[in-house]
Amino acid sequence: MKQFNINFQIIALLSIIVIGCDKMDVSISEETRSIKTYPFSDPNPIPMLVKDNRLYPYHSFDGYSHEGKSQEWKVLKLENPFIEVTVLPEVGGKVWGAIDKSNGEEFIYRNEVMKFRNIALRGPWTSGGIEFNFGVIGHTPSTATPVDYTTRTNSDGSVSVIVGSMDLPSRTHWRVEINLQKDRSSFETKALWYNPTAHTQPYYNWMTAAAFARDDLEVVFPGNQYLKHSGEVKSWPVDNKGRDLSFYDNNRFEGHKSYHVVGEQKDFFGGYYHDAEYGFGHWAPYEEMPGQKLWLWALSRQGGIWEDLLTDTDGQYIEFQAGRQFVQFSSSDHVNPIKKAGFEPHSSDSWSETWFPLKGTGGMDEASSLGAMGVKKEGDVIRVKVHSFKEKKGEVEVFSDGRKLLEEKVSFYPMVLKDFSVSVLGKKSYEVKVNELNLHYRSDRQSLRLKRPFSTDSEVLAGVP
The missing domain is CATH 2.70.98.10 (Beta-galactosidase; Chain A, domain 5)
Structure with a gap:
């Protein structure tokens, strides 16, 4: 009976600690x-x-x-x-x-x-x-x-x-x-x-x-x-x-x-x-x-x-x-x-x-509500550094010229940097995707440009009194 009481007390104490730790998470x-x-x-x-x-x-x-x-x-x-x-x-x-x-x-x-x-x-x-x-x-x-x-x-x-x-x-x-x-x-x-x-x-x-x-x-x-x-x-x-x-x-x-x-x-x-x-x-x-x-x-x-x-x-x-x-x-x-x-x-x-x-990302080239990444191309090497804001399992993928250059499964954790490198020849554009973090980087920035004008057409301007 004494042993049971001791074990029960230990279990109860551990339960309190676990519950307390859970409450202390935030x-x-x-x-x-x-x-x-x-x-x-x-x-x-x-x-x-x-x-x-x-x-x-x-x-x-x-x-x-x-x-x-x-x-x-x-x-x-x-x-x-x-x-x-x-x-x-x-x-x-x-x-x-x-x-x-x-x-x-x-x-x-x-x-x-x-x-x-x-x-x-x-x-x-x-x-x-x-x-x-x-x-x-x-x-x-x-x-x-x-x-x-x-x-x-x-x-x-x-x-x-x-x-x-x-x-x-x-x-x-x-x-x-x-x-x-x-x-x-x-x-x-x-x-x-x-x-x-x-x-x-x-x-x-x-x-x-x-x-x-x-x-x-x-x-x-x-x-x-x-x-x-x-x-x-x-x-x-x-x-x-x-x-x-x-x-x-x-x-x-x-x-x-x-x-x-x-x-x-x-x-x-x-x-x-x-x-x-x-x-x-x-x-x-x-x-x-x-x-x-x-x-x-x-x-x-x-x-x-x-x-x-x-x-x-x-x-x-x-x-x-x-x-x-x-x-x-x-x-x-x-x-x-x-x-x-x-x-x-x-x-x-x-x-x-x-x-x-x-x-540790070296910059910020893409971000979402779930994470951010820095992407740099030095010579023929693409360097990808991913920073997640939440624990997630996912894949890092790199594409160029219609080919998949990298596909790597990753376990992401908050504030833990993940670093990847892959070789690509020439000056061809490339993309980096981490779908589970809603990250999609394109090296061709022109595809993201807005065509909305922020200046008034000169012919219209000539008619303004």
Whole structure:
């Protein structure tokens, strides 16, 4: 009987451990953290109507502190064995940052201080994380103030933070669910935005994410052109002076830069640090999120001033932004087909996006919601490096000239790199497929080019008064 009791206790203890480990696969928690904060003033009692009639009935905040002090903030943390995501419900509901636990790298830049400065529509704004912009224009009025939030454990075992608010000028309502599954090295944001009014409202949505600005950074924005805020089209990635603008270090000219990249039907964009061998990315169906924007502070003292103003020790950052429209349009004398869209009465929109880290791929040449890969041809050898976000069994296939050059069965695991090489003669085009991860790379980029014009025909232009 004693032996039975001992065995029973051991079995019970093991059961508790197993159940506990299963529950610990993914977790969500709420805590209060003391963060160095440079606060802003109470609101100006005069509504913003006198300065910007688009923003009534909001008030502005006009005073900013030069001295930081400790302040307590609510922090929501979502965590699984692969990544950690933090959210700030009292600062617009923004994602504060995200970390790849395999190497400790931040694939979403987290600013360790709350250094509010006069940048947003109402004034105060902090850099870093992922900012959710809905309404008239960015940076949205709620970006530095508390929003509604709730946390949830879902029936599929995943965990979620849901943040949201109402945009007062338009009376539209927005919600964003930040969702983390237990078996993925990526997280998802699911947006819902609706217009309950009987009037057409302004339609502006951009998800503004931040990453570290470093000299070894190559940004990956598939396309052959970029649009200025006015809709004017320019060459990408190589400009008219032969500079490859996709390399951060090649942007050491002129001032701050906005590149709304267009011209290729791809669902992903992001960046890769070649010296550090890691990167970051975003995926969403192109038909849902065609906007892919890169923002850079000037690589001179003009931008360095803002590094000093916005952070203490975290350094400069870039923004990789995903939008529902091609460009953050601002009208000018330039005539082109790009225009602002309106939010139809009694209508709603919803969409989802995936955010992920990269490691060891050498770049990002293809990505999906399940994985990413770097593909390079050096001489007669094709090198394929596949990074899965989820455990999967599949095949890596390489094709050229109607022949299958490689077919290899693979067991994929999150954050575990798979590396393949195959020889191919000459300069013939080739394709790489990993069907189970929805990855399909084509070396012939012309097949992916969009024929949509982003400039106005000269004959039409001649008739414009």
